[in-house]
Amino acid sequence: MSGPLHTANIIKAMRKVFPDLTNKLKKGENGRIAVVGGSFEFTGAPFYSAISALRVGGDLSHIFCSKFSSPAIKSYSPEIIVHPVFVSEEEAKYSDR
Secondary structure (H helix, E strand, O other): OOOHHHHHHHHHHHHHHOOOOOOOOOOOOOOEEEEEOOOOOOOHHHHHHHHHHHHOOOOEEEEEEEOOOHHHHHHHOOOOEEEEEEOOHHHHHHHOO
């Protein structure tokens, strides 16, 4: 089954799942996203995941990352909430010196 009728059914089903955007909603009612990732050398993937979630309608986007990657990720955008909570094995080598 394909074509316009099938597409219309999919759109109807999606409208039931996703809330309508109104001025009466408060921060966080349209979705809160948590991204876990990032390392000493790789900071882009968690940022792009979090910012994409905001662009499609999410309200709050948190990134839980390593302590060494958090300054770079924080500098990309003020819209992302960054939590530097992990220390990778690679970062542990540098911090022991």
